Amino acid sequence: MDTNRIKRFATEARNILKAGIAAKITTLGFDKNGNVAEENKPQLMQGGSLWNEQLQTEGFYYQWMSLYNRIQQKGINEVYEEAAYTWFNRLCAIRILQKNNLCSPVLAYADTARTPVIVDEARQGHIPQMFLSPDNGGNEGGEELRQRLVELLDDDTKVTEQFAILITAWCHDNPIINQCFGSIADYTELLLPNNILAEGGFVDMLNHTEFITDEDFQSPELIGWLYQFYISERKDEVFAKKGKFEADEIPAATQIFTPNWIVKYMVQNTVGRIYLDNNPYETQLQKKWQYLVEPSEKPNDKTLLKYNELEDLKVADLACGSGHILNECFNLLYDLYIAEGYGRGEAVENIFSHNLTGIDLDTRAKQLSQFALLLKACQKDAAFADAHILPHVMDMAHVSPKMDDKTLSEACLEFMGGYEDVAGEMLAEDFELLKEAEDLGSIMCFNDDKEYLSMLRHQYAEWTENGTDDCPENIKQLLSGVQVILALTENYHVLVMNPPYMKSGNMNSVLSKYVKDNYEEAKADLFSVFMDMGMKRLIFGGKMAQINMQSWMFLSSFEKLRDIFLYNYVIDSMLHLGPRTFDELSGEVVQNTAFVLTKPRFSEYGMTTSLELDSKPLEERKAIVNKLMEEVDSGEFKKNIREAKGIYYRLVDGKNCADKEQMFLANKDGNEDGNRIYYPNVEQLNFGKIPGAPIGYWVSPKIQEIFTSNLALSAVASPCVGLQTADNARFLRLWFEPNYSRIGFGCENAALAARSQKKWFPTTKGGTFRRWFGNMYYVVNWENDGEELTNFKGSVIRNRWRYFTKCGATWSTIASGKPSFRYFDKSWLFETKGSVCFPEDEKKNNIIMGYLNSPLVSAFLQTLAPTLDYHEGPMGRIPYMDIEDSNLSDLVETNIAISKSDWDAHETSWDFQRNELLSIDTSTYMENINYEIEKHFEETGEHISISPAAPKLGSLEWRMEQYKTKWEHKFMQLHKNEEELNRQFIDIYGLQDELTPDVSLNEITILQQGEISIE
Incomplete structure (x- = not known):
């Protein structure tokens, strides 16, 4: 399926339909704001209506007034959207039915003039049965409608009007279209665009296969992709406004179509696994389930979920969107029924009546989901084309x-x-x-x-x-x-979802308050609220699978939610997907994880149940479980709770979604392909050994021990975030922009800074990857002890008591890779993106900085902050071994000095003095000779002697050669020092088997402007 073409079709169709509807509304007397002059309103008359000095039917009057009332109620833009998706959904659905031989080709062209078949047949006297029955297919005003059609058929120039009446009535008459999409609003017929049948118009796009192939039309996935791409521009519009999402904006803002292989993984490891647990000798279906993960250990029979009949299995997606996950659940359930000897029709009826439930906030999504499931049913058995039974899919419209x-x-x-x-x-x-259903949806x-x-x-x-x-x-x-x-x-046996993603800051007031009141431990994002809700809706022994954002695995805002996981549920398996899961297909750039969890059957052991634990405060809940694990002799309990083990797949390095799929399949059963992807037998409660309990499944036992046996960095050094101006253009300058005399350099305490009469003071502000010293470009307005900034609305002055007090180490809190730490002088201020770690004992600043720049900290932060957001929380939780070593301190001191000399050698430094070529002198020359002697010995083991010639101080060429040698010496010295520091820290922490002290030359952060190329 070429999703790029489908995306182009959906977005072009939306724009064509909206433009056509906007034009049509204008012809009906409305201006661009939805207002109508009194003289442009229709007048009801005996037996008809008068509008625009022309006689119209009485029905026209009521349709027009219905449109007018709807515009007054919802606004003209919302009516554009409603009418556009109404015609888009129905006409696409008709075309899909046609391609699946479930209806006549009513939209196909009968001639080169692009006359639809439904119109051509009516002109030839084959008027649809719906117009001949007494009530005309159940439509109000049926006789009037029939007469109107007959009159229009006499005028071949009225093809669009003929098509509008015929296709509207056809939609009412077709069981699938009518049941799935409901009645078309009475005014919608008026809004069928005049260009609907034009060359390049919407029907013309549907009738050509440039965008959608015949094979695509056979796939129920097509519905989901069309919906995803149709709302993509609306989604962009919602996010562009950068505010709270209102109820009618939530569906577009939170919809995302799940890649098919991930859906299969989730369904096969929930519905499929429960079936296999109850039918352990089944092998044929198991071979078919390509994405099924085999548990590393045989599960305990006491903890397995048992059911009597297939009809008993309750499976749901409570954020079902256009039904992709429901369709895959249908596929698997259908195979189960057929394997157990049910007939095709009986299997479908049971699935719709007993097994499958879907809910979505958005009526459009619910309609498409029902349609996709009915299409799936019809593909199994054409008898379902009469829609005598509907899938159990609900939305939040008309529930109040x-x-x-x-x-x-x-x-x-x-x-x-x-x-x-x-x-x-x-x-x-x-x-x-x-009453709040349209805001809250399934979390009620x-x-x-x-x-x-x-x-x-x-x-x-x-x-x-x-x-x-x-x-x-x-x-x-x-x-x-x-x-x-x-x-x-309901308590479900299986829940499978791709829940909506929405940060708490985007929640409107109704949603935000409800989430805080009812989902305190999961309130940071809507997806985590759905996690919490879903876990509570599971039956004991039931399974839930979700694909959502990986942030819940690591960030401190989800720490309480992780604790719920650790002490109440068991993660069976996880696909840690990382970035590039959706981006290629749908423009999304989120980082994801997909997982399957089980709600354990605590009650099998006569103990506190999971549901009872849910109602207790977090700390009490943890204490209860720990006490149980200490006291209970049951081997089964220990095995299934304390030693719960999961299987994890690290797919974060996959280049795209397809690449991640291949990585998973190649390593599913432990066949490593060179990279560490497969992590079996990961003990779940070991996550709690690391501060914040991140889901660090790849962390070795040795690193876990380091976390548990050492102080946190915050015990010896305080990572602190700095000031936030709220208006950088007003309060920040590059240091060379203001008058140099107004900059307060070297103020060693706050009182001196306040009395200095200076306005601008140096400040950190993050910057690129650079170690030891540098990235000092900015000054901030801190005149009169920051008077103006302090009083500015929106500014936040954090950790003020730290200003002008101590030296420390500063770093960029947002990075694209490894963090880098630089010397921070007490005379500087620090901004929110250039945080500072202040040692309690200033004498240990060098050792702490050397440690922070070592590969150990990078390894620790992969667990504490794998999102590359190196803020103060994870920094403070890094394990730290307090050591005294003057050699380490001296090495760091040298590194700072080398990096500072490099920084000051450029005019971008406020301490720049002169061009480096002019600084070359006799002492430089002698240092270079000594370097050449040392270098030769290191490379060959031979001692040589070099007799210095007379310095050629007047030669530019000679100066250039000495300049290169000087900085090569500094570069290689810095490289040597960094590797020595790494070696010593690795030895101190006992990580020789896991880390290497090697530093690549491109990680040495001097000579960053390309002055010298060091090979």
Whole structure:
């Protein structure tokens, strides 16, 4: 499937449709803001309407007024979007049905004039049956519509108007289109663009295979890609505004289509694994499941989830989007039913009736998901083309009834049988929450009283047993909401999701408050909220698979969530995907992980259950589990909880999604291909040995021991973030921009700086990879002890008490690779991207800086901050062994001096004195000779003597040669010192088997401007 072509089709189609609809709205009398002059409104008359000095049908008046009311309610831009996706979804769906031989080719061209078949046949007298039946297919005003069609058919120039009536009625009449996409709003027919049938128009695009091949049309994946790409521009628009996401913006902002192989991994290792656990002798299906991960140890039979019949398995995606994951669940469940001897139709009906549930916030996604599943069913058995049974997929539209509080309470009481006041009140409470459904979606937490829910299920079955036609109107209004309540209080055997991604800062006020009130430990992002919600919705022994952002594995904001994992659930396997999982396909640049977890069956051992643990404070929860693990003699308990082991695949280096797939398949069973990708038997509770409990599955036992047996760096040196100006253009300057006399160099305490009458003071601000000294470009306005900056709205002055106090080590908190640490002078200030580590004992600053620049710290930070965000949190958790060694300190002192001399040799330094060529003198010459002698001995083992000739101080060529030798000497000395420091720190920490002291020449950070090429 060529996704690039599909993306081009979807985005072009959206723009064509929106432009056509905008033009059509203009022809109907609306201006660009949705306003209409009074004289441009239609007038209702006896037997018709008058508009634009022309007679129209009475139906036109009501359609026009419906459009007018909708624009006043939602705004003209939202109506553009609604009408565009209405026609896009339905016409695409019709084309897909046609390509799958599930309907006649109504959109195909009958002639070179691009007349659709549905119009051509009507002109020849073959009027669709829907127009001949008494109610015209159930449409209101059917006789008027038929008469209007007959009149239009007499005029061959009215092909677009003919097509609009015919295709609208056809959509009402076709079971799949009507059931999946519902009734077309009465005004939508008015908005069918005039150019819908033009050359290059939307129908023309559908009728040609330049974008979508016949093979693509057979794939249910096509629905997901079309939806993903259709909303991609809308997604860009939402993110461009850089604010809180409103309810109608959340779907576009959070939708992302999951690569197919990752979906297969998630489904095969949840639904498939549970089936194999219950049918251990099944081999044929297992061979078919290419992405199934075999557990490293045979699971304990006591902890396995058991079920009686396939119909009992409850599988759900509670953020289903366009249904990609549901489709793969359908595929696997269908194979299970067929393997157990069910017929095709029986298998499909069972899946739709008993097994599969989907929910999404977005009505469009829900419609496409239902359509994709029905298409899948029809491909198995054409009898489902009449849509006599629908997949169980819900959205959040119309779940909140339009009733006042008193009427709603009475309706809830009636729904619950009219005699159970408490249950009626509970239902009314749940419907109060449903008022926020369009903001909250599947994370809503309803009353979970077992008796109440049992009664609610019973009453829902009672009201719907014989259909809903005879239900009172107030009861009908409750049914869709009750469906959602039941779905979101169900305990599932399997949950598989790609949840929405949204940082807490983008959540609107309703969503933000609800998340903080109900998901405190997972509030940092919406995806982590879905993790928390999903874990609680699992039955004991059930499995959940998700693909989401890897940030939850490492960042401190998810630390409490990780603790929930460690002490309540077992990670079966994980694909650590890293970057480039989605980017090639959908423009996403997030870093991802996909995983499968199990909710253990604690109750098998007669102990505290996981659900009971969930209700306790975190520290108490951890204490309970630790106590159980110490006291219980059960070998099964120890094996399945304390020594829970997972299998991890490190795919972060894959160049793209396809490359990651091949890496996984090549290493799935432990066949290493040279890189360390496969990590079996990783003990889950070992993660807790590292501060913050990051999911550092690759960390060796030796490094774990270093973390547990040493102080954290913060115990001996404080990593501190600096000031944030809120307006860099106002408060920051390059040091050579202001008057040099106004810069406060060398102020060694805050009082001296305040009295200096200076305005600008040197400040760190991160910068490129450079060790030991440098990256000092900026000055900040700190006049009168930072008076203006302190009082500026939005500025944040952090760690003020540290200003002008101590020397330290500064580093760039955001990096693209290894961190680099540089000397920080007490007379400087520090900014938020140029944090500083202040030693408690200033005499140890050199040793600490040498340690920070060693490969040990890079290795530790791969676990503490693999996202390359080296902020103060992970820096402070680095293990540190307090040592005294004057040799180490001297080596660092030399490195700082060499790097400072390199920095000051350039005019970009405020301490620049003169051109380096002019600094070459006799002493330089003698130092160079000594270097040549030492270099020769190191290379050959021979002692030589070089007699100096007379210095050629007047020769530029001679000076250039001496300049090169001088800086080669400094460069190689720095290289030698760095490797010696690394060797000593590696020996001190006992990591000789894991790290090397080697430093590549391109990591030596002097001569960065290409002055000399050191090979």
